[in-house]
Amino acid sequence: MTLPKINPLKTKSWRDLKNHFDEIKSYTISYFFDNDSDRFESFSIKFGDLLVDYSKNRINDKTLEIFEKLAEEIKLDNAIESYFGGEKINETERRAVLHTAVRSQSDETLILDGIDIIEKIKTERERVFKFTNEVISGDYLGFSGKKISTIVNVGIGGSDLGPKMVTEALKFYKNHLNIKFISNIDGDHIHSLLELLDPETTLFIIVSKSFKTQETLTNGETIKKWFIKKTNTDAISKHFVAISNNLDKTKDFGISSDKTFPMNDWVGGRFSLWSSAGITIALAIGQDNFQELLGGAQEIDYHFKTAKFRDNIPKVLALIGIWYTNFWNAETEAIVPYTEYLRSLPAYLQQSVMESNGKSINREGEKINYQTSPIIWGASGTNSQHAFFQHIHQGTKLIPVDFIGFRNSLFGNTEHQKKLLANLIGQVNALMKGKNKDEVEKELLSKKINEDEIKFLTPYKIFEGNKPSNTMIFDKVTPKNIGRLIAIYEHKIFVQGIVWNIFSYDQWGVELGKELADEILKKKNLNLSSLENYLFS
Numbered sequence: 001m002t003l004p005k006i007n008p009l010k011t012k013s014w015r016d017l018k019n020h021f022d023e024i025k026s027y028t029i030s031y032f033f034d035n036d037s038d039r040f041e042s043f044s045i046k047f048g049d050l051l052v053d054y055s056k057n058r059i060n061d062k063t064l065e066i067f068e069k070l071a072e073e074i075k076l077d078n079a080i081e082s083y084f085g086g087e088k089i090n091e092t093e094r095r096a097v098l099h100t101a102v103r104s105q106s107d108e109t110l111i112l113d114g115i116d117i118i119e120k121i122k123t124e125r126e127r128v129f130k131f132t133n134e135v136i137s138g139d140y141l142g143f144s145g146k147k148i149s150t151i152v153n154v155g156i157g158g159s160d161l162g163p164k165m166v167t168e169a170l171k172f173y174k175n176h177l178n179i180k181f182i183s184n185i186d187g188d189h190i191h192s193l194l195e196l197l198d199p200e201t202t203l204f205i206i207v208s209k210s211f212k213t214q215e216t217l218t219n220g221e222t223i224k225k226w227f228i229k230k231t232n233t234d235a236i237s238k239h240f241v242a243i244s245n246n247l248d249k250t251k252d253f254g255i256s257s258d259k260t261f262p263m264n265d266w267v268g269g270r271f272s273l274w275s276s277a278g279i280t281i282a283l284a285i286g287q288d289n290f291q292e293l294l295g296g297a298q299e300i301d302y303h304f305k306t307a308k309f310r311d312n313i314p315k316v317l318a319l320i321g322i323w324y325t326n327f328w329n330a331e332t333e334a335i336v337p338y339t340e341y342l343r344s345l346p347a348y349l350q351q352s353v354m355e356s357n358g359k360s361i362n363r364e365g366e367k368i369n370y371q372t373s374p375i376i377w378g379a380s381g382t383n384s385q386h387a388f389f390q391h392i393h394q395g396t397k398l399i400p401v402d403f404i405g406f407r408n409s410l411f412g413n414t415e416h417q418k419k420l421l422a423n424l425i426g427q428v429n430a431l432m433k434g435k436n437k438d439e440v441e442k443e444l445l446s447k448k449i450n451e452d453e454i455k456f457l458t459p460y461k462i463f464e465g466n467k468p469s470n471t472m473i474f475d476k477v478t479p480k481n482i483g484r485l486i487a488i489y490e491h492k493i494f495v496q497g498i499v500w501n502i503f504s505y506d507q508w509g510v511e512l513g514k515e516l517a518d519e520i521l522k523k524k525n526l527n528l529s530s531l532e533n534y535l536f537s
């Protein structure tokens, strides 16, 4: 079964949404609150200790009713079945999309090309844990008999962003291992890191599904040369680990088969952190925490497959996103986590959302005439309040925001936590309510400011309000909650791709630049002192 190929613009629901947009576009979010005392209750979802508040959006019951019909019309539930069932929904690469299977902890079988892959996944996971446990416990020794103290993850894109974001997010649960990430081909990056490393106690994890990526292979080769020179040995097999789907290439590189962990072609790079590609996470936080991470994501998988529409977090968030992108012409979405530990979440989501849904050809090979993926950006709160929030409050663009907060702090400092969350709540309310002319004038009057000055200042101090946001409040930054959070966004991406009638799991758009860079290097023998000759040729 392939994915349905339905132009959303040709559905009745899309036409209904257009009419509905005209009906409600002049109503504000505050108006909806004023006229519905149950709005918070009916436009929020409680999933265990997770609260998802989507009441601060320019939507009403009818908006959701039409979106639910749209989901039926575009056959979303059939698509979900195909996704979890291992159908080859990545049609342009003829692959299944099974990051949900690699995190599975259930005993259900999943047959792909005649083979039960769940057994295989479990065996591989056990192999990863056996190895990571040995490194963490200090049983695993480097070539000179010393314990490993530093791990360097060498990878880029999905082979870097996910492991890096999660390792940072779960820093509180980290063991003694010192974890570093190298991604960029920028030689200054790698050389400045190598200066700090002791080859006898460092383990390099080369993560590359294709094992063909220029950045990763160049960095890997540079590290290998440095290692051999520094140690005067060729003990590569003790200090290099590979995660890849290209076992010939990992062998050519010199990595022994017992240090090679396969990545399957049915796990996309940007969704691979749950698989052996997440080995750096398992090294950083240990087996139990890694299992918790998988468990949290699996809870959301089940929720996504079974919860009814209004209670279904990924479905509701996805469709609200479509509402702003396609009806309100919003071009971006800001992601603002109120914990410094999630500061890399926006960068991680930039790849997973935009590499997936930044497409303009539909599932029938035709150019489409509507918007797809928003531009994803953001930074941690409260830092971002002192950077780009001015633009969100008073700029000319409509920017829906996702606020992500945690009730409890990790170190138990409630004074800071209260201030942190008061800021989050303050922003949600300020965005929604704004401040009108009367309020501004009254405030200035109360400060005994003279009339001329009040007249001058008032327009600058008005906040239009009616700025939409979603808020997710988790209990604490735990492996389970980080697993839940990531899986919510993964399924949101899936739903949006289905509605936009695009293929979310390929990334052909990254190829041309790579090809040209290779061509420039190979054929034109790049001369660094005359770059202008290449830029204009």
Ligand code: F6P
Residues within 6 Å of the ligand: 156, 157, 158, 159, 207, 208, 209, 210, 211, 212, 213, 216, 269, 270, 355, 507, 510
């Ligand atoms: O930039 C494109 C891309 O293919 C991403 O999709 C992927 O995550 C990244 O490169 C790294 O690829 P690999 O794991 O094969 O080195």
